[in-house]
Amino acid sequence: MSIGVSIGGGALQVGAAPDLRVSPLAKRAGLKAAERRIGWLFMAPALVAFAAVILFPFLSALGLAFTRYDLQTPEPVFIGLRNFSEIAASPEIRQSFVVTFVFVSLATLFTIILALAWAIILNQPFRGRALVRTATIIPWVLPSTVSAFIWAWIFNSRFGLINAAMLELGFISQPVAWLSTSAGAMTAVVISKVWISIPVTMTFFLAGLQSVDREQIDAARVDGAGDFAVLRDHVLPHLRPVLLVVIVLAVIGNLQQFDKIFALTGGGPVRATTVLSIEVYRRAFDSWDIGMASAVGLLWVATIIPPAYFYLRHLLKGV
Amino acid sequence: MLELSSRSARILFAAAATALALFLFSPVYWLIASALKPNAELYRVIPTLWPQDPTLIHARTAFERGNLFLNLRNSLIVSGGAALLNTILAAYAGYSVAKFNYPGRRPVMILLLSAQVLPFGLLLITIYPVMVGTGLLDTHLGLILASIVFALPVSTYMLYSYFSQVPSEMIEAARADGAGELRIFHTIVLPVSIPAIVTVFLYGFMWSWNDLLYSMTLIVSEDKRTIGPGLLLNYLNETNADWGGAMAASIIASIPIVVAFAFLQRWFIQGVTAGAVK
Numbered sequence: 001m002s003i004g005v006s007i008g009g010g011a012l013q014v015g016a017a018p019d020l021r022v023s024p025l026a027k028r029a030g031l032k033a034a035e036r037r038i039g040w041l042f043m044a045p046a047l048v049a050f051a052a053v054i055l056f057p058f059l060s061a062l063g064l065a066f067t068r069y070d071l072q073t074p075e076p077v078f079i080g081l082r083n084f085s086e087i088a089a090s091p092e093i094r095q096s097f098v099v100t101f102v103f104v105s106l107a108t109l110f111t112i113i114l115a116l117a118w119a120i121i122l123n124q125p126f127r128g129r130a131l132v133r134t135a136t137i138i139p140w141v142l143p144s145t146v147s148a149f150i151w152a153w154i155f156n157s158r159f160g161l162i163n164a165a166m167l168e169l170g171f172i173s174q175p176v177a178w179l180s181t182s183a184g185a186m187t188a189v190v191i192s193k194v195w196i197s198i199p200v201t202m203t204f205f206l207a208g209l210q211s212v213d214r215e216q217i218d219a220a221r222v223d224g225a226g227d228f229a230v231l232r233d234h235v236l237p238h239l240r241p242v243l244l245v246v247i248v249l250a251v252i253g254n255l256q257q258f259d260k261i262f263a264l265t266g267g268g269p270v271r272a273t274t275v276l277s278i279e280v281y282r283r284a285f286d287s288w289d290i291g292m293a294s295a296v297g298l299l300w301v302a303t304i305i306p307p308a309y310f311y312l313r314h315l316l317k318g319v
Numbered sequence: 320m321l322e323l324s325s326r327s328a329r330i331l332f333a334a335a336a337t338a339l340a341l342f343l344f345s346p347v348y349w350l351i352a353s354a355l356k357p358n359a360e361l362y363r364v365i366p367t368l369w370p371q372d373p374t375l376i377h378a379r380t381a382f383e384r385g386n387l388f389l390n391l392r393n394s395l396i397v398s399g400g401a402a403l404l405n406t407i408l409a410a411y412a413g414y415s416v417a418k419f420n421y422p423g424r425r426p427v428m429i430l431l432l433s434a435q436v437l438p439f440g441l442l443l444i445t446i447y448p449v450m451v452g453t454g455l456l457d458t459h460l461g462l463i464l465a466s467i468v469f470a471l472p473v474s475t476y477m478l479y480s481y482f483s484q485v486p487s488e489m490i491e492a493a494r495a496d497g498a499g500e501l502r503i504f505h506t507i508v509l510p511v512s513i514p515a516i517v518t519v520f521l522y523g524f525m526w527s528w529n530d531l532l533y534s535m536t537l538i539v540s541e542d543k544r545t546i547g548p549g550l551l552l553n554y555l556n557e558t559n560a561d562w563g564g565a566m567a568a569s570i571i572a573s574i575p576i577v578v579a580f581a582f583l584q585r586w587f588i589q590g591v592t593a594g595a596v597k
Contacts, residue, residue, distance in 0.1 A: 035419050035420060036422075038500045039419030039420070039421040039424060040423075041415075042412065042415035042419065042500075045407070045411055046409065049404075049408050050467075052464075053464060054434045054437065054442060054468055055430075055434075056445070057442040057445040057446045058437055058441070058442060061441050061444050061445050064444070118339050121335065121336045124332075132340070134581065137580055137584055138577060139346070141525060141529070141576050142573050143528060143529040143546065143547050143550075143573060143576070144529050145531060145548075145572070146573050149350075149550070149565050150346045150569070151346070153349070153566065158362075158364065159362050159364065159366065161349055164364060164365050164366055167364070195342065195343070226324065226328075227324055227325055227328035256436075256438050256439065256440075258438075258440055258532050259530065277438060280438070280440045280441060280444070281443075281532070284440075284443070285447075294445075297440065304436050304437075311436070312436075315432060316425070
């Protein structure tokens, strides 16, 4: 699928061919050099900005990962791999990897399942569908702080909606302080992230669903295929390429997630929701241990590289 | 598109649709309902599902407490600036890759796109000392410059795919008429690409408006603070119990971005999904 907005005013008239005074070959060589130069000129502003706020910071963090650079050490001192051996020996940081793994797996799994279901539902004709589709986008565009407030209020230990519902239904007899327990905080963080991710994930599936072959389904129907058989044998296989991209994007997004978790739990209680993004932030901006923060950050990047590789390979097919 | 033939499928479908709709929309409803309830109604273990006695008192206290107006104004400056800068950079870069054939454009594109997968938090570690060194820490300009990180890669890709569809004949014709390259881009390519430009502007705006990490780290003074950290520092701490105010302030902070999306949603969705579902 490409951007579906058509180019307006396409009926521009082609002007008369220019009078060629130089030989066509020399002209073409000149054009090529000019094209190269102008191409780079157009690219230059973005490249400068890119180098300043992305490439340079990344490369310096890469270098700092091999130094001691903290409050006691005002200038970075090269210490080889010592930060990494310290990481390997630290149960705290190991726990951050485990927490990240749990968060990313759960959030990705539920996002994919629920977004797929919601896309299939929104692909069915019903009254008010356009409105529902538009409204679906809301969780995704809300500021991080706002979505964190909403879920913190819903999971509130004294007046929260979850406690009220579970008390009414008899699942619990006392209000539970969800955000103060490890499992409760992780549940809240996963649920809120899934809630935020469904809209955009759903859109990818919906785009895929709209190109499902009608005739193929009609033919299957004539052959007596039931609803679930059609779904299993015709609709879902059609979505496989989209599914791969969506999973990769969801994994990358969840690995990078900081704002929503930080605003909702701050990484707590204790370290129960301290994923790598929060680990790096705390080490850098709470304890000002830049060397360690960079080293953890480097390992964090390493976890993102495999899904990123698949994503970029897919995206760059056309360039 | 999938006419359901069996009753069990229809029941399952209706149940799944109801459950998912509840999950997606009830938190938003709860945000609005809670903002409208007076305190006596808000703080109950078993809440009322519908505000019995709706009030706008929380919206008023939200404006009185903290610097909501100032935060909104700062966010507007930073997000507007970041979106503008991002759109300009992405437009030139996207055009370069789409319409100029030179060796190096593919590696450059890979480099730009790979930035999308770098964690923002890691970059911040070294952006921070640079901001301190250049005197840009705690300035809106510094935050605007750093905000390029969020949207530049995807924006460049979005505009690249859009510009690729602009017929090259239009550009060739203008060249033959002797128009300069910049003029061609500004007067021929950009005017037919308004939808894509608006989409990318909005995309950059949204990232910046919704950001917490950079705006809470790179802005220190209270009077320059943007809406994300502003809300967080005002409401989310152990001693605060003003949930009504937090909900009302949240709604106010969300209105600009939600309204923008309501109008531009169609363009936007096409733009964002374009890259991934080719």
